[in-house]
Amino acid sequence: MTAHKYQRSAFVCAVAMLTAAGASACSGSTQGGASGGAPAGGAATLTIQGDAGNPALVENFNPLQPSSALHGVNLIYESMEIVSPIDGTFTPFLATGNKFTDPKTLVFTIRQGAKWSDGKPFTPSDVVFTFNLLKKFPGLDGNGVWQHLSAISTTGNDVTFTFNAPNVPFASTIAQIPIVPEHLWTSVADPVKFTNTKPIGTGPFTLGTFAPTQYALTKNTSYWQADKIVPAKVLFPAQASNQSTNQLDVSSGKFDWAYNFLPDVKTTYVARDPKHNIYWFPPGGTIGLYLNLTKAPYSDANFRKGISLSLNRTTIADKAVNGYLGQASMSGLILPNLQKWLDPTLANQGQVAQSASAATTAFAKAGYTLQGGKLIGKDGKQASMSIVMPNNFSDWVAAATEVTNELKKVGMNVSTDLPQFAQYSQQIQSGTFNAAMGGFGGTGTPYTDFNNALNSSFAAPTGKLTANNFQRFKSPAVDQSLAALASATDESAQKQATTQLEQAMYNQTPIVLLYYGGSWGLFSTKSFTGWPSATDPYTLPTNYNNSLLTVLTHLKKS
Amino acid sequence: MTYLTRKVVLFVITLWAAITLNFALPRLMPGSPVDAALAKLASSGQSVTNAQRHAIEVQLGVPNTGLLSQYGSYLKNIATLDFGTSYSFPSETVAQTIGKALPWTLVLVGTSTVLAFVIGTLLGVYAGWRRGRSADSVVTLGSTLFAAFPPFWLGLLLLYVLAFNWNLFPIKGGYVPGATPNLSLAFFGDAVSHSVLPGLTLVITTLSGWVFGMRNNMINTLGEDYVTFAEANGLRTRTVALRYAARNAILPNVTAFGLSLGAIIGGSVLVEGVFSYPGLGNLLYVAVTNHDFPLMQALFLVITLSMLVAIFVVDLLYVRLDPRIRQ
Numbered sequence: 001m002t003a004h005k006y007q008r009s010a011f012v013c014a015v016a017m018l019t020a021a022g023a024s025a026c027s028g029s030t031q032g033g034a035s036g037g038a039p040a041g042g043a044a045t046l047t048i049q050g051d052a053g054n055p056a057l058v059e060n061f062n063p064l065q066p067s068s069a070l071h072g073v074n075l076i077y078e079s080m081e082i083v084s085p086i087d088g089t090f091t092p093f094l095a096t097g098n099k100f101t102d103p104k105t106l107v108f109t110i111r112q113g114a115k116w117s118d119g120k121p122f123t124p125s126d127v128v129f130t131f132n133l134l135k136k137f138p139g140l141d142g143n144g145v146w147q148h149l150s151a152i153s154t155t156g157n158d159v160t161f162t163f164n165a166p167n168v169p170f171a172s173t174i175a176q177i178p179i180v181p182e183h184l185w186t187s188v189a190d191p192v193k194f195t196n197t198k199p200i201g202t203g204p205f206t207l208g209t210f211a212p213t214q215y216a217l218t219k220n221t222s223y224w225q226a227d228k229i230v231p232a233k234v235l236f237p238a239q240a241s242n243q244s245t246n247q248l249d250v251s252s253g254k255f256d257w258a259y260n261f262l263p264d265v266k267t268t269y270v271a272r273d274p275k276h277n278i279y280w281f282p283p284g285g286t287i288g289l290y291l292n293l294t295k296a297p298y299s300d301a302n303f304r305k306g307i308s309l310s311l312n313r314t315t316i317a318d319k320a321v322n323g324y325l326g327q328a329s330m331s332g333l334i335l336p337n338l339q340k341w342l343d344p345t346l347a348n349q350g351q352v353a354q355s356a357s358a359a360t361t362a363f364a365k366a367g368y369t370l371q372g373g374k375l376i377g378k379d380g381k382q383a384s385m386s387i388v389m390p391n392n393f394s395d396w397v398a399a400a401t402e403v404t405n406e407l408k409k410v411g412m413n414v415s416t417d418l419p420q421f422a423q424y425s426q427q428i429q430s431g432t433f434n435a436a437m438g439g440f441g442g443t444g445t446p447y448t449d450f451n452n453a454l455n456s457s458f459a460a461p462t463g464k465l466t467a468n469n470f471q472r473f474k475s476p477a478v479d480q481s482l483a484a485l486a487s488a489t490d491e492s493a494q495k496q497a498t499t500q501l502e503q504a505m506y507n508q509t510p511i512v513l514l515y516y517g518g519s520w521g522l523f524s525t526k527s528f529t530g531w532p533s534a535t536d537p538y539t540l541p542t543n544y545n546n547s548l549l550t551v552l553t554h555l556k557k558s
Numbered sequence: 559m560t561y562l563t564r565k566v567v568l569f570v571i572t573l574w575a576a577i578t579l580n581f582a583l584p585r586l587m588p589g590s591p592v593d594a595a596l597a598k599l600a601s602s603g604q605s606v607t608n609a610q611r612h613a614i615e616v617q618l619g620v621p622n623t624g625l626l627s628q629y630g631s632y633l634k635n636i637a638t639l640d641f642g643t644s645y646s647f648p649s650e651t652v653a654q655t656i657g658k659a660l661p662w663t664l665v666l667v668g669t670s671t672v673l674a675f676v677i678g679t680l681l682g683v684y685a686g687w688r689r690g691r692s693a694d695s696v697v698t699l700g701s702t703l704f705a706a707f708p709p710f711w712l713g714l715l716l717l718y719v720l721a722f723n724w725n726l727f728p729i730k731g732g733y734v735p736g737a738t739p740n741l742s743l744a745f746f747g748d749a750v751s752h753s754v755l756p757g758l759t760l761v762i763t764t765l766s767g768w769v770f771g772m773r774n775n776m777i778n779t780l781g782e783d784y785v786t787f788a789e790a791n792g793l794r795t796r797t798v799a800l801r802y803a804a805r806n807a808i809l810p811n812v813t814a815f816g817l818s819l820g821a822i823i824g825g826s827v828l829v830e831g832v833f834s835y836p837g838l839g840n841l842l843y844v845a846v847t848n849h850d851f852p853l854m855q856a857l858f859l860v861i862t863l864s865m866l867v868a869i870f871v872v873d874l875l876y877v878r879l880d881p882r883i884r885q
Binding site for chain 1: 646647648649655658659714717718721722725729730731732733735736737738831832833834835836837840841843844
């Protein structure tokens with residue numbers, strides 16, 4: 001500490017005397033200074049901005065309950081394989097690989113030599129046990145695995161999954177179910193409510209210490225690829241409930257890996273330690289304007305195209321995500337992540353540019369013309385729209401405000417509606433909205449993205465809840481393409497079906513896709529390198545799901 | 559009826575009214591905890607079925623008995639401090655969750671309230687005594703300025719300057735992450751350094767109320783004959799100011815102080831939120847944002863009760879301070 005800094009502390013101590021702290025605040029302030037600085041402990045300890053746990057973390061390491069389990073559970077348990085959320089590439093973990101013997105039969109070959117952290121060997125029967133557990137307790141089957149599976153069996157090192165119907169893309173869901181040890185979980189009476197405070201997994205880490213403000217994982221030296229794991233310890237300090245406080249915490253350089261939106265990241269993060277602080281904000285999903293297709297004039301594809309052509313998506317992205325990410329491709333694919341599936345015949349990679357004349361033409365086809373500054377339909381009424389979104393999703397609100405302004409310029413009467421999240425979700429699920437902001441895609445698998453958004457089986461009648469296809473899109477041709485993609489095992493057939501879906505998205509505009517939502521990865525190379533980046537995009541920088549495990553197997557000592 | 563019995567009877571009646579209101583309010587609100595839980599489920603992308611609704615009703619113990627028997631068991635639960643299990647912290651009872659947060663708030667907000675009261679009252683005496691002069695202007699203007707800061711904003715400002723830029727204090731929490739609360743000196747020092755900024759925020763923003771109350775009472779009292787008489791008798795200025803004027807002027811401030819002690823338990827939702835302090839205010843914020851009805855109900859009950867007790871105690875104190883009340 002320099003002399004100059006001492007003066008400041010002395011001043012603060014004098015102030016502190018007046019407050020609750022009293023005399024001992026002065027000794028405390030030194031401690032505060034230390035903990036506010038860089039991560040201590042050298043290269044062996046990795047500090048990750050942890051779970052939102054305020055005022056206290058709830059101890060839960062049940063890997064089959066991802067919504068209530070703490071993030072660290074992803075380093076304790078493993079699944080058969082991990083599928084990249086960027087481009088859908090499979091990386092083997094507890095399995096060495098998988099193949100479809102026919103579009104309804106999927107075989108995983110299970111890895112030999114892996115061990116549970118209590119020393120017992122991991123076997124194919126653990127896999128079978130886990131999937132049967134999901135069947136017995138539907139409360140654990142959040143992915144609806146058993147809506148698609150009819151049977152599971154094992155022969156030697158192979159585990160065979162039989163599907164009800166051809167569903168090749170569903171392999172990624174099966175592959176990523178965390179596997180739990182049969183010898184311990186067989187005696188758990190209610191695995192749904194089980195908090196598993198002494199987790200035994202096959203993963204690279206075991207639970208070290210747990211406190212309501214922070215937990216620590218220590219390296220599992222008997223891990224089957226222990227040589228790939230560099231950190232000896234991983235710390236997960238809890239986040240604050242206040243976003244501004246969290247941003248200061250991240251900026252102060254406390255973490256090796258944080259996940260946080262920061263405005264002006266070059267100043268607020270990189271410049272704080274230009275030698276070590278890096279960031280990567282890849283697209284992790286698409287944000288779009290959902291129009292209720294059961295209502296006129298939104299039921300008319302020409303009208304939807306008119307809206308799409310009236311928007312300046314670059315400005316929208318600038319307003320919503322500080323320009324960190326750009327406008328979305330109307331192909332429905334997240335680019336550049338899914339570049340290899342992109343239909344080359346789509347103009348400008350499927351990006352729709354603002355064009356007043358093209359919009360006028362499209363609106364005219366739908367029967368709407370500009371009269372006295374207002375877009376008037378055949379019924380003589382002005383086209384109007386109310387866009388609903390949750391009031392606390394600030395980037396959606398910013399985007400919708402810009403959309404509102406731009407659509408007003410083409411003569412529409414547009415307003416926004418900002419209720420609580422619960423009310424928003426009620427409206428979009430029951431189909432009572434007329435326009436809404438919403439997320440699309442982001443699974444890394446084109447089939448899953450398109451199927452959730454466009455499959456007519458999700459298009460429930462208005463008033464009935466649906467979890468997908470909120471806009472209620474129905475098209476037999478699209479359903480056929482989806483079915484074709486589901487049963488395609490070779491890449492050319494997959495490409496053909498994906499291209500059809502992209503064209504449906506582009507030409508019929510079931511959702512007006514606007515911009516890419518970001519994945520806010522902030523890293524420090526002070527102790528570790530090998531973070532995912534634009535040049536090595538092996539996974540998204542999300543530090544709350546199984547990307548944790550992928551990243552930990554890539555980290556090197558710096 | 560004597561003053562005391564009257565007060566006790568009044569206390570019991572208000573207590574009953576508050577407890578009953580706390581029972582009635584959540585039941586008068588539109589929607590139910592089950593709806594809230596279902597909405598949460600639906601928002602995670604699952605479809606909601608009747609079976610799920612029933613399962614949640616069973617989980618939450620939503621009764622299908624009459625209101626009167628619900629009321630009976632509610633009273634019984636309060637008497638035994640059984641508030642059920644919160645949704646946000648399912649591994650412990652509501653009483654345990656509150657018990658853990660209570661000491662933090664008591665110490666932080668309690669100490670800050672006492673300090674703000676003492677400092678504010680002394681400044682008020684000083685400003686009142688030197689009314690109209692520059693010292694008065696400095697004190698009144700200064701405290702008005704600080705009172706105009708919204709507490710959470712001042713909190714963020716202090717956080718940014720003292721904790722972030724100068725690294726003098728930790729950014730958040732009640733103690734260093736990972737520590738287990740205990741009575742050791744090291745932990746105490748750590749906890750103190752974590753409480754400086756939230757404490758400072760609370761003191762600064764609540765100071766002005768005390769300053770103004772005391773200053774204005776002082777000015778009134780200074781106009782009284784007995785003060786002039788004391789001055790005319792040639793008593794020392796200090797003695798007149800403190801023993802004659804201030805002692806009489808402080809009565810309304812004592813009442814207000816009692817009330818603010820009652821409000822301590824409620825904590826300071828915004829300030830505790832900014833600093834992620836592990837106290838009741840922060841807990842209340844979490845409970846409200848998570849629609850955590852059991853936790854909310856218990857917290858509101860605790861807040862109401864402590865307020866009532868504080869008012870009761872102030873009433874009793876008045877008997878000592880002002881003999882005229884006793885009849």
